[in-house]
């Protein structure tokens with residue numbers, strides 16, 4: 001892949017819990033090309049948000065490498081990490097809870113500029129905030145507004161402006177439109193797309209909803225119980241899903257795939273606990289195609305051509 005901005009190797013994050021070791025992220029690998037979007041998709045509890053936060057080192061990984069711009073960020077000193085963090089930002093799911101209601105729009109957006117001493121005079125800071133507001137489509141009259149006066153879409157625009165304040169190269173977008181109405185979702189997705197083109201931003205876009213990443217991601221990785229079970233260029237994943245879990249997710253998503261129409265795959269059972277994951281293929285307790293081998297042997301994560309990776313015994317001989 002040309003010009004890789006981020007490479008994740010064997011990234012692992014376990015949490016100690018009273019029920020045992022919780023395997024939140026269990027040895028995942030991927031690369032992200034500069035200026036592109038990787039959609040990270042899966043049910044709640046599959047480890048996608050932990051993956052995003054671990055990459056940003058908001059959570060310390062248990063093992064693995066996070067190579068950002070050629071450097072393993074696990075090996076950076078505190079000051080080097082502080083510097084790298086300017087290039088790596090996070091947009092949260094719920095703009096309301098992530099914005100301090102006691103502060104004005106301009107105070108929220110200017111926070112990282114002031115904290116990192118990017119600009120010093122209040123005139124320069126105000127001018128930069130006004131510029132950022134214009135970039136994300138916030139009216140200038142909202143400069144001194146409080147976030148609670150605004151609708152969800154505008155609040156998410158504040159979150160985006162704040163993330164852009166550091167002129168990042170890479171943003172983890174963690175369910176950025178899940179809390180928004182469908183019509184507003186499209187506006188925010190379009191804004192993120194426009195910003196990506198304007199600033200050559202690279203995104204990891206985390207969502208539980210495959211229909212949201214349709215037409216948004218260049219590649220999509222599907223996670224299940226801390227593992228990436230399938231990853232492919234977006235079009236290929238939608239047109240020719242391989243993994244039974246991906247097929248089930250697609251069959252439930254309102255996306256235009258004629259092959260899936262009327263064929264909704266209902267998965268049996270609940271998502272097993274990541275503190276006590278099944279042996280063999282982690283999906284075997286819910287898979288409609290489970291074979292004996294699946295119960296004991298974890299399938300290999302293999303490239304089936306054109307960057308289409310999958311971990312499933314159904315394709316062992318192919």
Ligand code: SF4
Pocket residue numbers: 243244245281282283284285287288289290291294299311312313314
């Ligand atoms: Fe299903 Fe077996 Fe493939 Fe796992 S390895 S997804 S259980 S067929």
